[in-house]
Amino acid sequence: MGLICRRTKIRIDYSLCGDSVDPRSCRRCLSVCAPAVFQLHQSFGVEEANVFDPQSWRITPLWPSLCNRCLKCVEACPNGAIHVSG
Amino acid sequence: MKHGAGGKWYLNARHYSEEIAAKYNLREFLLEQYKNFEQIPVRRVAGVSPAGLGYKLRIPIIGRLIKRTAERLLASNRAPKNPFRPEGHIGQVVPLEDAIAILEHCAAEPIIQKNCMCRYMSRGEKEACCINFGVMSEIIDRLPRFIPEKEKYHLSRREAIDRFKEHNRKGYIGTIWFGPFPYINNLCSCATPECAGIRPRLDFGIHSIYKAEYVAVLDSRCCSGCMECVAACQFGAIQPEPRDGGVRIIPYRCFGCGVCRHVCSTQALSLLPRDEIPALRGSY
Numbered sequence: 001m002g003l004i005c006r007r008t009k010i011r012i013d014y015s016l017c018g019d020s021v022d023p024r025s026c027r028r029c030l031s032v033c034a035p036a037v038f039q040l041h042q043s044f045g046v047e048e049a050n051v052f053d054p055q056s057w058r059i060t061p062l063w064p065s066l067c068n069r070c071l072k073c074v075e076a077c078p079n080g081a082i083h084v085s086g
Numbered sequence: 087m088k089h090g091a092g093g094k095w096y097l098n099a100r101h102y103s104e105e106i107a108a109k110y111n112l113r114e115f116l117l118e119q120y121k122n123f124e125q126i127p128v129r130r131v132a133g134v135s136p137a138g139l140g141y142k143l144r145i146p147i148i149g150r151l152i153k154r155t156a157e158r159l160l161a162s163n164r165a166p167k168n169p170f171r172p173e174g175h176i177g178q179v180v181p182l183e184d185a186i187a188i189l190e191h192c193a194a195e196p197i198i199q200k201n202c203m204c205r206y207m208s209r210g211e212k213e214a215c216c217i218n219f220g221v222m223s224e225i226i227d228r229l230p231r232f233i234p235e236k237e238k239y240h241l242s243r244r245e246a247i248d249r250f251k252e253h254n255r256k257g258y259i260g261t262i263w264f265g266p267f268p269y270i271n272n273l274c275s276c277a278t279p280e281c282a283g284i285r286p287r288l289d290f291g292i293h294s295i296y297k298a299e300y301v302a303v304l305d306s307r308c309c310s311g312c313m314e315c316v317a318a319c320q321f322g323a324i325q326p327e328p329r330d331g332g333v334r335i336i337p338y339r340c341f342g343c344g345v346c347r348h349v350c351s352t353q354a355l356s357l358l359p360r361d362e363i364p365a366l367r368g369s370y
Binding site for chain 2 (some may be wrong): 007036038039040041042
């Protein structure tokens with residue numbers, strides 16, 4: 001698919017954000033991103049009782065095609081978990 | 087009345103009725119859906135993950151198939167089965183006047199306001215700007231994370247109208263949603279690019295929301311050229327016109343939300359029914 005168009009790859013290292021840190025406590029990447037590429041969401045298979053379990057939330061770069069590569073998210077992330085390439 | 091076929095389907099009180107809610111067993115369906123609401127945007131639909139959708143849609147043939155599948159799912163008229171899919175969840179832009187008519191005459195009691203989950207999930211902010219009716223209100227009662235902490239939660243009709251007016255004046259787009267077809271339970275005040283319902287249409291061309299029954303028109307004699315409306319239009323439908331120092335409206339981009347009227351100090355902007363403009367008739 002790389003042949004068809006140039007793609008922006010956004011990776012989040014979940015060992016730095018998500019597993020150890022609750023993404024809901026920071027949310028800086030969400031607020032700095034002008035095209036709102038990131039999505040804060042609940043991971044799968046979670047019962048209602050666990051909704052507030054920090055282990056079960058993730059931030060996913062859901063719409064990388066809309067990224068304008070300003071790299072503000074990389075600067076804003078206090079854990080250095082975001083990598084943008086491509 | 088069919089959605090997207092014009093004719094203000096949202097002013098038909100039947101779509102708000104208890105009868106429909108009971109017939110499709112929506113209490114159970116919506117509870118299941120809203121319990122797991124924050125994982126629905128990242129779930130696979132027909133085996134396709136929404137992550138990187140923009141790139142997937144650019145693939146020849148496959149991209150077109152994905153788009154068609156998504157549109158068919160959203161505009162589905164069949165009885166909803168799977169609460170993990172946005173089946174029959176389609177909306178239309180409504181201007182302030184129609185929203186007031188809905189709240190006054192159609193919306194089923196109880197009326198509540200809840201936190202906008204689109205904005206929470208893509209911006210990390212909780213803002214109470216979705217107005218819900220009927221069965222939906224009963225379900226939100228059981229899910230505390232949707233309930234606004236500071237503001238009033240249960241609203242009277244009058245309070246709901248005032249609240250909606252406030253959002254509309256702030257520049258949020260009024261939208262009415264089937265959730266799922268044929269039950270109407272959501273009157274939202276949306277902003278781009280956060281809104282998960284407007285985003286597929288604006289960014290990916292998937293018809294997830296229809297344009298309003300209206301379109302904005304400009305009386306250029308009154309326009310003072312302040313450009314406030316250019317900034318207020320979330321669809322980029324108003325552009326500066328260098329020839330006369332005023333603005334012009336690009337009709338096919340206009341969704342007819344009417345938000346531009348609130349910032350115009352000279353009343354140069356107004357809404358005209360879409361049907362009255364031959365080139366735009368039926369183009370939702």
